[in-house]
Amino acid sequence: MIRSEAPVLLEIRGLHARVEDQPILHGVDLTLRAGEIHAVMGRNGSGKSTLSKVLAGHPAYTVTAGSVLYRGDDLLALEPEQRARLGLFLGFQYPIEIPGVSNLEFLRVATNARRQARGEEELDTFAFEDLVRERLQVVQMDPAFLDRSVNEGFSGGEKKRNEILQMALLEPLVAILDETDSGLDIDALRIVAGGVNHLAGPDNATLLITHYQRLLDAITPDFVHVMAAGRILRTGGKELALELEERGYDWVDEELARWQPTPVEVA
Amino acid sequence: MSSAVGDLVSQPYKYGFVTDIETEKIAKGLSEDVVRLISAKKEEPDFLLQFRLRAYRQWLRMREPDWAALGYPKIDYQDIIYYAAPKEREKKQSLDEVDPLLLETFDKLGIPLSEQKRLSNVAVDAVFDSVSIATTYKEKLAEHGVIFGSISDAVREHPELIERYLGTVVPSNDNFFAALNSAVFSDGSFVFIPRGVVCPMELSTYFRINSGDTGQFERTLIVAEEGASVSYLEGCTAPMFDTNQLHAAVVELVALDDASIKYSTVQNWYAGDENGVGGIYNFVTKRGHCRGDRSRISWTQVETGSAITWKYPSCVLQGVDSVGEFYSVALTNHRQQADTGTKMIHVGPRSRSTIVSKGISAGHSSNSYRGLVQIAPQAVGARNYSQCDSMLIGDQAAANTYPYIRCQQSNASIEHEASTSRISADQLFYLQSRGIGFEEAVSMMVSGFCRDVFNQLPMEFAAEADKLLSLKLEGSVG
Numbered sequence: 001m002i003r004s005e006a007p008v009l010l011e012i013r014g015l016h017a018r019v020e021d022q023p024i025l026h027g028v029d030l031t032l033r034a035g036e037i038h039a040v041m042g043r044n045g046s047g048k049s050t051l052s053k054v055l056a057g058h059p060a061y062t063v064t065a066g067s068v069l070y071r072g073d074d075l076l077a078l079e080p081e082q083r084a085r086l087g088l089f090l091g092f093q094y095p096i097e098i099p100g101v102s103n104l105e106f107l108r109v110a111t112n113a114r115r116q117a118r119g120e121e122e123l124d125t126f127a128f129e130d131l132v133r134e135r136l137q138v139v140q141m142d143p144a145f146l147d148r149s150v151n152e153g154f155s156g157g158e159k160k161r162n163e164i165l166q167m168a169l170l171e172p173l174v175a176i177l178d179e180t181d182s183g184l185d186i187d188a189l190r191i192v193a194g195g196v197n198h199l200a201g202p203d204n205a206t207l208l209i210t211h212y213q214r215l216l217d218a219i220t221p222d223f224v225h226v227m228a229a230g231r232i233l234r235t236g237g238k239e240l241a242l243e244l245e246e247r248g249y250d251w252v253d254e255e256l257a258r259w260q261p262t263p264v265e266v267a
Numbered sequence: 268m269s270s271a272v273g274d275l276v277s278q279p280y281k282y283g284f285v286t287d288i289e290t291e292k293i294a295k296g297l298s299e300d301v302v303r304l305i306s307a308k309k310e311e312p313d314f315l316l317q318f319r320l321r322a323y324r325q326w327l328r329m330r331e332p333d334w335a336a337l338g339y340p341k342i343d344y345q346d347i348i349y350y351a352a353p354k355e356r357e358k359k360q361s362l363d364e365v366d367p368l369l370l371e372t373f374d375k376l377g378i379p380l381s382e383q384k385r386l387s388n389v390a391v392d393a394v395f396d397s398v399s400i401a402t403t404y405k406e407k408l409a410e411h412g413v414i415f416g417s418i419s420d421a422v423r424e425h426p427e428l429i430e431r432y433l434g435t436v437v438p439s440n441d442n443f444f445a446a447l448n449s450a451v452f453s454d455g456s457f458v459f460i461p462r463g464v465v466c467p468m469e470l471s472t473y474f475r476i477n478s479g480d481t482g483q484f485e486r487t488l489i490v491a492e493e494g495a496s497v498s499y500l501e502g503c504t505a506p507m508f509d510t511n512q513l514h515a516a517v518v519e520l521v522a523l524d525d526a527s528i529k530y531s532t533v534q535n536w537y538a539g540d541e542n543g544v545g546g547i548y549n550f551v552t553k554r555g556h557c558r559g560d561r562s563r564i565s566w567t568q569v570e571t572g573s574a575i576t577w578k579y580p581s582c583v584l585q586g587v588d589s590v591g592e593f594y595s596v597a598l599t600n601h602r603q604q605a606d607t608g609t610k611m612i613h614v615g616p617r618s619r620s621t622i623v624s625k626g627i628s629a630g631h632s633s634n635s636y637r638g639l640v641q642i643a644p645q646a647v648g649a650r651n652y653s654q655c656d657s658m659l660i661g662d663q664a665a666a667n668t669y670p671y672i673r674c675q676q677s678n679a680s681i682e683h684e685a686s687t688s689r690i691s692a693d694q695l696f697y698l699q700s701r702g703i704g705f706e707e708a709v710s711m712m713v714s715g716f717c718r719d720v721f722n723q724l725p726m727e728f729a730a731e732a733d734k735l736l737s738l739k740l741e742g743s744v745g
Contacts, residue, residue, distance in 0.1 A: 056700050059692060084702035096697045099688075100715025106698070109711070113702035149715070150697075166701060 006033040007071075009205045010055075010174050015066035016230075017054045024050045026230035027066065032174060032205040039208040039216055039241060042227035043249050048209045049093060051227070052178040056090035057083055070174070084110075085117035087204075089172030093179040095159040098150035103162070106150045107132060111169045135168040138195045157188035164195040175199070176207045181215035193218030213245040228252050283507030283537060286372045286477050290396065292351045295480070297344055299323060302450050305350050309419055309453075314430050322439035322449030329443045332577075335606035336635045336667055339511075339548065339575050347513055349451045351481040352398040369393075369400050376504060378473045389469040389500075390415055392456045394485060396477050399454045404468065413497075414459040415470050418486055421457035428459055432490050436519035436556040436583070444515040444550040444577075448484045452517065455485035460495035460526075469498050469725055476505035476536070476547065482513040489519070491526035493559065498529040498725055503572070505537045509545040511574060516551045524559030524586065529567070531724050532580075533732055536572035541630070543602025546574025553580035557589035557615070565592035566609065567723040569732045574603060579637065581610035584618035584649075591620040594720040598713075598736060599632035599664070608638035608669075613649040613679070622653040625717050627736075628664035635667040640681055642674040649679040658716050659689045660709070688716075710736065 010032040017025040024047050032038060042048050054061045055068065057080035068075040075083060098106070111131070112122040123131060136143060139161040151159050160180055167175055177196065181189055196219055200206050208215060216224075216238065224240040225232045233255060234240065293304060302323045306316040331342070365380075373380050373393050380393055380401050390404035392415065399417030408415050414425060422429050439449035456472040476483050491497055505512065514536065520528050530553075539546025549572075555564035566580040582591030593609035611620035620640070628634040640651045657666035668685050690712050698708035714721065714733050721729045 056696075058696050079705075080696060080699040081702050081704050084700055090700050092697065092700075096691075096693050098694050098697065098712065098715070100718055101698075101711050102715070106701070106703075106711070109703055109707070110698075110701035113704075117702070170701070 006035050006202075008033050008069075009071055010075075010207075011069040012055075013067045015051075015054065015068060016064045017050060017061050018064055019050065019061050023064070024230050025054065028227075028230070028232055030225065030232060032207060034173075034205060035202045036223065037200055037206045037208065037219060037221045038223045038225065039210060039221040040225045040227050040232075041211055041241060041244055043211060043252070046227045047230040048211075048227050049178055050230075052090055052176045052207075052209055055176055056080055056088065081113070084170070085113050087114070087171075087173035089167055089170055089175045091160075091163040091167060091175065091177040091180050093182060095151050095163055097152045097154075099152050101150050103148055103150050104129075104132070104146040107146070107166065107169055110166065114170045132165075132169065135165060138168045138198055139164045140191050141165055156183035157185065160184060160188065160192050161195075164192055164199075167199055168195065171199075173204045174207065175204065176209065178209045179211075180208070181210055181212060189214065190218060213241050216241045226252060228256050282376060282504035282535065284375070285479075285506040286368060288366065288368050288477070290351050290478060292348050292478070292481065295346055295348050297347070297349055297451065301349055305451055305453065308350065309422070311422055312426050314426075315422060315433075318434060318439065319450050322446050325440040326443065326446035326450055329440070329446055331443050335577055335637070336633065336669075337575055337577060337604050337606050339604075342513060342548070344447075347482040348478070348480050349482060349484070350453055351396045351478045352453075365401050369395055372475065372477075373473065376473070376475065378502070389471050392416060392470075392472045394454055394456070394472060394474045396475070396481055396483065399456070408467070411464055411467055412461040413464060413466055414457065416457060418452075418455045418457040418488060421459075425457075425459070428490065429457070429488070432488055432519070432521055434519075436521060436554050437517050437552050442552060445517050445552040448486060448515050448517040448552070451482075452484045452486035455487040455516070456489075457487070458489040458497060458499060460491045460497045462492040463494045465495070466497040469500060471500040471502065474501065474503040476503075476512055476514065479506070479508040479510060479512065482515065484514075485516045487516070487518040489528055489530070490521045491523065491528050493523045494525045495523075496527040498531070500531045500533070500725060502533050502535070504535050505547055507537050507540075507545060511539075511546060511548050514547050514549045514551070514573075518551070518553040518580075520555035520564055522555065522557050522559060522562035522564050522589075525561045526559060527563040527565075528555065529565045530555070530580070531567040532569065533735065534568065534570045534572055534576075535735060538572045538601065538603050539574040541601045543574065546603075547572065548575045549573035549578060550575075551578040553578065555580070555582045555591070557582060557584045557586050557591060557618070559589070560586040560615070561588045562586045563590040563592075565594070565723070567594040567720065568596070568607075569720070569724070569735065570595070570597040570605060570607060571735055573605070576603075576605035576607050578607045579609055581612070582620060583612045583614065584620060584646075585614045587615045587617060589615050589618045591618070592723075593620075593622045593624070594723040595624045596627070596717045596720045596732070596736070597625070597634055598627045599629070599634045601630040601632060603630075603632040605633070606635045606637055608636045610639040611641070611651055613640075613642045613646040613651070615649075616646060617648040618646055619649070620651045622651070622655070623719050624653075624655045625720055626655075626657045626666055627660065627713060627716065628657070628666050629660035631663045633665040633667070635669060637669040637671075639671040639673065642676045642679045642681070644675045646676050647678050649676060651681045653681075653683045655683075655685045656716070657687045658713070659687065
């Protein structure tokens with residue numbers, strides 16, 4: 001299952017980042033290879049979501065040190081939309097509502113931007129409708145949601161399905177799913193997890209950000225990373241997640257207390 | 268809010284060129300003699316001269332309104348030229364006789380007039396400075412009994428219609444700018460749709476200001492007789508000057524029993540530069556009179572230009588079951604100021620009105636909605652619905668809403684909804700993170716915001732308006 005010879009898709013080295021004046025990431029190292037599913041776990045405030053936002057290029061976050069290579073190229077030099085077109089995908093914890101913008105139109109424009117970057121032909125409205133109807137199956141979503149404004153008035157579960165639908169259309173090489181399980185009931189969780197499993201393949205990598213084991217019951221990770229205070233504290237196999245589930249996060253604090261704080265490098 | 272969105276700067280104005288054409292102008296300044304001179308130049312009948320003179324004398328006693336949320340230096344009315352016209356070789360009989368330079372100008376503006384290139388389903392009246400230079404499809408329309416052309420021609424050819432309707436919706440002493448217009452108006456469009464006729468094509472007037480020191484005072488009059496209907500579109504552009512040009516137009520619409528008039532405007536006058544230098548001062552009085560039972564008047568406006576906009580297209584709903592509508596998108600950027608809205612005056616029983624106003628303010632601009640809904644005692648069962656939404660882009664722009672409601676009839680229903688939103692950095696990031704560029708993301712959200720209004724525009728122009736808005740916001744964000 002773990003093929004250390006598979007191509008590296010994402011390589012994060014010594015990543016430091018802050019939001020406004022608040023340093024949050026203090027040297028994250030992480031390597032994602034094709035075919036791998038990684039889970040990053042940790043408490044609220046450990047920097048998990050920040051890591052996902054920094055990777056996607058959110059303008060509120062500033063990288064102060066370190067590097068991120070995406071298929072060998074400098075990811076941090078790219079605009080968020082360029083990252084997306086090249087196949088990086090962020091599934092949001094709280095997908096935002098965009099009143100007035102039709103979901104179908106949004107999905108079509110996004111899909112075509114990605115297709116164009118891959119040198120594929122853009123889909124007209126008819127061809128796209130066929131595609132989107134096929135991909136709706138992945139998340140068992142009601143086509144009626146296509147005619148609404150982006151996420152407007154969607155329930156928590158519907159928003160998450162819409163995220164996975166986008167993932168199914170954009171066919172990313174690296175998918176980062178930020179707390180995709182939060183706010184989902186058990187059926188919705190099963191559907192969303194089923195979608196992620198369906199989309200995970202030998203050529204792409206998935207980074208699940210979560211603090212509950214229950215998502216990992218449905219999606220089996222190859223690696224589990226425990227994040228605390230802006231770094232990856234420990235890495236292991238899927239059994240590490242079970243250990244966390246059993247022991248809670250308190251041991252993380254103890255381990256953290258033994259750490260010498262490393263000075264923050266300034267870029 | 269990210270400074271990126273705050274730095275909204277608009278794309279260079281692409282209609283800013285000046286046509287170098289020989290123009291006949293009168294001397295600057297306004298007096299009774301000037302009013303007489305304008306009337307004489309146009310060889311007008313006496314009733315019109317008297318109309319002008321009465322308006323002029325009323326204007327002298329009036330004060331410029333100062334209640335709008337607008338700030339601008341005092342206008343010197345003696346420093347304006349009140350009549351300018353491209354020099355013509357005689358009165359043109361056909362397009363072949365129109366100065367090719369003028370045809371070329373309209374070509375450049377995307378309004379081809381020549382037989383081969385003209386728009387296939389839209390009749391166009393092209394107004395250059397103060398004068399109508401050509402009208403397409405005039406003959407074809409005449410076959411249906413539709414009169415469409417310059418108001419000057421109409422004064423010559425149908426004086427009885429002008430005398431019957433001119434000034435009956437907007438009286439010459441209605442307001443300061445309407446009085447000024449009534450005294451000195453030079454040209455504009457006249458539309459007459461006879462009883463029972465559905466106008467077979469869209470009608471459109473394209474206004475082009477060319478001279479730098481000339482005021483533009485058009486007068487438009489549209490009459491739809493019993494059961495008639497028409498859709499009319501007005502477009503406007505002007506060159507870039509670092510001085511301000513005054514534009515004070517009057518538009519009057521009359522709808523008799525069962526008639527329907529749809530009036531759409533895409534206003535793209537020069538707005539001045541990013542520091543607020545130059546641009547058009549747009550003081551316009553537009554009013555429709557639903558005179559007949561079951562008549563309907565609908566205003567749709569997309570206001571993107573002008574340094575100052577003072578404009579309230581209104582409906583007087585006199586007929587029983589008459590309907591008034593106002594759909595507006597007003598976009599301001601840089602230092603633009605707009606105070607715009609509508610008045611719905613309900614007189615007829617069961618008259619209904621709908622107001623949908625979308626204001627978008629970017630840069631350091633100020634955008635105000637001002638609207639009056641008035642229900643007279645006799646308007647039993649009248650209904651109004653108003654929705655006023657404002658969208659702010661950046662953190663330096665202002666949006667205001669001033670709704671006035673006056674109701675003298677207890678059996679009436681008035682609803683008013685208002686909202687203010689802002690394009691948030693998180694919404695933009697969400698779209699970007701799906702591969703949609705920053706500017707496209709802004710424009711998707713803006714056109715989504717405006718959709719209710721754009722849906723009201725004639726098909727050909729809805730896409731135009733969408734493009735125009737994106738253009739205004741393009742290049743904009745960095």
